[in-house]
Amino acid sequence: MSYPEAYRYTKEHEWVHVDGDHATIGITDHAQHELGDIVFVDLPKSGSKVTKGHTFGSVESVKAVSDIYAPVSGEVVEPNPLLSKHPEKLNEDPHGEAWLIKVKLASPSEANDLLSAADYQKYIGAE
Amino acid sequence: MIKKAIRHIVQAEPLLFEQSSPGKRGYQLPELDVPVVDAATVLGKGNVRDEIEDFPEVSEFEVLRHFTRLSTWNYAIDLGLYPLGSCTMKYNPRVNELVARTEGLAWAHPYQPERLAQGAMEVVAALEHALVQITGMDAVTLQPAAGAHGEFTGILMIRALLETRGSARKKILVPDSAHGTNPATAMMVGYTVENIKSNDRGMIDLGLLERVVNEDVAGLMITNPNTVGVFEENIKKICQILHDKGALVYMDGANMNALVGVARPGDFGIDVMHLNLHKTFSTPHGGGGPGSGAVAVAEVLTPFLPGPRLKRQADQWAWNYDLPQSIGRVRAFYGNFGVLVRALAYIMAHGGNGLRQATLDALLNANYLRTLLEPYYQIAYNAPSMHECVFSDDRQAKEGVRTGDIAKRLIDYGFHPYTVSFPLIVRGALMIEPTETESKRELDLFADAMISIAKEVEENPELVLKAPHSTRTSRVDEVTAARKPIVRWQPPARVSQAAD
Numbered sequence: 001m002s003y004p005e006a007y008r009y010t011k012e013h014e015w016v017h018v019d020g021d022h023a024t025i026g027i028t029d030h031a032q033h034e035l036g037d038i039v040f041v042d043l044p045k046s047g048s049k050v051t052k053g054h055t056f057g058s059v060e061s062v063k064a065v066s067d068i069y070a071p072v073s074g075e076v077v078e079p080n081p082l083l084s085k086h087p088e089k090l091n092e093d094p095h096g097e098a099w100l101i102k103v104k105l106a107s108p109s110e111a112n113d114l115l116s117a118a119d120y121q122k123y124i125g126a127e
Numbered sequence: 128m129i130k131k132a133i134r135h136i137v138q139a140e141p142l143l144f145e146q147s148s149p150g151k152r153g154y155q156l157p158e159l160d161v162p163v164v165d166a167a168t169v170l171g172k173g174n175v176r177d178e179i180e181d182f183p184e185v186s187e188f189e190v191l192r193h194f195t196r197l198s199t200w201n202y203a204i205d206l207g208l209y210p211l212g213s214c215t216m217k218y219n220p221r222v223n224e225l226v227a228r229t230e231g232l233a234w235a236h237p238y239q240p241e242r243l244a245q246g247a248m249e250v251v252a253a254l255e256h257a258l259v260q261i262t263g264m265d266a267v268t269l270q271p272a273a274g275a276h277g278e279f280t281g282i283l284m285i286r287a288l289l290e291t292r293g294s295a296r297k298k299i300l301v302p303d304s305a306h307g308t309n310p311a312t313a314m315m316v317g318y319t320v321e322n323i324k325s326n327d328r329g330m331i332d333l334g335l336l337e338r339v340v341n342e343d344v345a346g347l348m349i350t351n352p353n354t355v356g357v358f359e360e361n362i363k364k365i366c367q368i369l370h371d372k373g374a375l376v377y378m379d380g381a382n383m384n385a386l387v388g389v390a391r392p393g394d395f396g397i398d399v400m401h402l403n404l405h406k407t408f409s410t411p412h413g414g415g416g417p418g419s420g421a422v423a424v425a426e427v428l429t430p431f432l433p434g435p436r437l438k439r440q441a442d443q444w445a446w447n448y449d450l451p452q453s454i455g456r457v458r459a460f461y462g463n464f465g466v467l468v469r470a471l472a473y474i475m476a477h478g479g480n481g482l483r484q485a486t487l488d489a490l491l492n493a494n495y496l497r498t499l500l501e502p503y504y505q506i507a508y509n510a511p512s513m514h515e516c517v518f519s520d521d522r523q524a525k526e527g528v529r530t531g532d533i534a535k536r537l538i539d540y541g542f543h544p545y546t547v548s549f550p551l552i553v554r555g556a557l558m559i560e561p562t563e564t565e566s567k568r569e570l571d572l573f574a575d576a577m578i579s580i581a582k583e584v585e586e587n588p589e590l591v592l593k594a595p596h597s598t599r600t601s602r603v604d605e606v607t608a609a610r611k612p613i614v615r616w617q618p619p620a621r622v623s624q625a626a627d
Contacts, residue, residue: 039609054319062605063548065307087610 001029004095008071008111009120015095016071018111023072026099027059027090030124035061038090043079043101050074050103052110057100059090072110074103128579131207131572132541134597138196144616146193147183153190181618200599202543204411208569211413212515212546212558213306213354215384217489219409219469226472227465237460241445248444251461252437254421254471258402261474261482263393264423268432269404269462274381276457277401277420278312278348283454284399284424284431285346285375286316291452292373296345299377302331304355304550306381309348318345325552329355329508331365340372350379351392354550355508356493356515356558358385366396375399375428383407384562385490385514388483398425408470419466433457488563489514492570496561499574503581507553514562520555523581526588530555533580535602536594540576 007015013031017024032038040060050056050070057068079101082089089098105111115123167175185193202209209216227233235247255267271277286295298321299313310320323339326332330353340347347369352358359365366376378392378400384407386392392400404419405412412418424432434453435446477485490513497506497516504518520530534544534557546558561570583590595601 037606037609039606060609062609064551 001095003028003117003121005117007095007117008114009117009123010069010071010114011123012069013124014068014071016111016114018072018105018108021105021108022077023074023103023105023111024099025071025101025103027068027094028120028124029094031059031066032091032094035059035066036063037061038087041083041087041090041100043083044076046076046078048076050076050101060087068100071114072103073106075106077102077104128575129540130575132539132597137199137599140193140196140200142616143183143185143190143193144181144618146185146189147181149184151184151186153185153187202538204413207542208561208565208573209543210545210559210561210573211543212356212517212560213381213549214413214546215403215406215514215560215562216413216543217384217409217562218564219411220473220476222476223409223469223472227468229468232468233465235464242443245444247464248437250464250468250471252444254467254474255437257471257474258421258423261387261391262400262402262423263391264397264400265393265426266429266432267421267423268436268457269419269421269467270433270456270458271401271420271422272458272463273405273416273418274379274401274403274420275308275312277403277422278308278377278379279315280420280422280433280454280457281377281399281401281424282312282316282318282346282348283457284422284428285377286318287431287452287454288375288428289345289373296374297343299345300336300339300347302349302353304329304353304552305348305350306354306379309350309379313348325353327508328510329353329357329552330359330510331361333361333364333368336365336368340368340374342372344369344372344374346375346377346398348377348379350381352382352385352513354382354558355510355517355553356382356385356512356560357508357510358513362395366398370396380407382514385486387486388479389486393423393425399423399428404470405466409473410466410469417463417466419463419470421462421470485563486514489561492561492563492565493559495567495570496559496574499571500559500577503578504557507556515558515560517550517553518557518559519553520557523584524555526584528584528588528591530557532591532594533557533577533584536580536583536591537576538595539597540579542573542576 007017009015009028013028015026015028038059038061043057044050050073052070052073054070055067056070059066059068080099083098204216204218231246235244251269255269258267271280289295297319299318300321300323301309301313302325303322304325313320321339323335324332349359351362369376375398376396378397380400380402383402387407399422401420401422404410404421430452431454433456434450435448436450438445438447474482493512493514493516497512500518505521507517507519520533523533530547534547537544548556549558550556580591
């Protein structure tokens, strides 16, 4: 699966797509692959705050429950309604349909210091 | 070759619901010799329960057979080695069951007046005293109902102490090898959790620790020996680093089976810890309780212990409620008393030397297995093992076989699987804890099975990948079970309706 150039990535395997003062956040294809079959996704409600570097939810697979860390700070506009009924979508389309949350950014420049698609792929190659 | 198990007929058993026939009863009452009354008229409609729909109607003998048959499907510690790492599945001497059933103890009522409960209170006092000696701490509470409850109690006390010093602080540090209950506990007490990465020996990295401990850190939760079965050899230094910044050290006593009678947490600087009495001190466990998560504290935390506390008054035991700094009760009455009785019986029957010997035997058994298995499985860390040994499935993974597959094949050999994929810092972990109560013969059988499986992985990996072969059911669809769990039985007719 390709890693979109327009996204920024974290070493904790989240991606963020900034669009003006809003952003969409998800986990990477590498993350879903490592987790295995995903069975449950726990996401924050609209209106709650997320803080860069802090956990905002969790992803449960048959192997383990893993925290998800916010790549940027902001206020949740919408958690992805698809995932409560269809957690398996996160295995199928992690960079697209199965995004996790949309947020209104506290500071749009925060994403600048995250990894580019090329750097992230280099990072997971070395891991 | 499979030596410990042979094929054996087991009873097929439908659900009780499926055995139901209308009108069948497990009892027969004599005919009424008084007029029949309608309960709804006498008590009012709202006070009468409607019959539970589809409740199974079966005879007493059918119920008895049902559960007896189901019990034959189980694997149990009474059938053989149960090497579930981190769980300390050891033999719990039957005599302790007898002691716990002593009439005066088993039938004691929590509201009995103190003067009629002196024996039960003496048991509590004697056990607290014994645990103070074993841990080298200042005082013990027996209230918490299990390990995680003990953690919660301990961290609440840390918070209470820090509040008296002006600030509860913000963070609890948790190593990445910790049991999942540790970060959960810290969150429940209102702290944020900071994970600290272990070094390449599976231990806490002192340099890293020194960098992250600051005035925001309330404490560190540490398991010692840690979850890779390795003793944190820098434990004194670790405690010093925390204490220098005014933070405290919590020890998860899950692995106390490796220390009892040999080393005391109070002597190496721990401020507060819990003991899983049900685990280390002999109550049959693994069935969801009852447990006991006794908490031991250093002197600085003693004023914050849950109340009431025992006191000696006019040559009698009494409960002291006058504890202004106490965090308050954490459980009704005084803990799971039956577990306390067993623990005291276990400690007294062993005595100090006996407890020490049990610990040394637990270490010997784990290291014996490690020595036998190391030529076939990759040991996770080279550091010396304590009461359990942790391997990684690195060598087997090259053939496409993972720790979970090896565990399933072990079932064919007549053993309960070891702990799979924990701790998370080991890739494909096999965590094996034999405990002190296994004989050399049983350990040899287990090692033979593991070695035989390692050879199967090389010669015929399919055999392992498709295991177990001799159980009632083989592999189940865990993914669908987790994604679309069916948690309530429904009659076939209704299921097909729902599907329409």
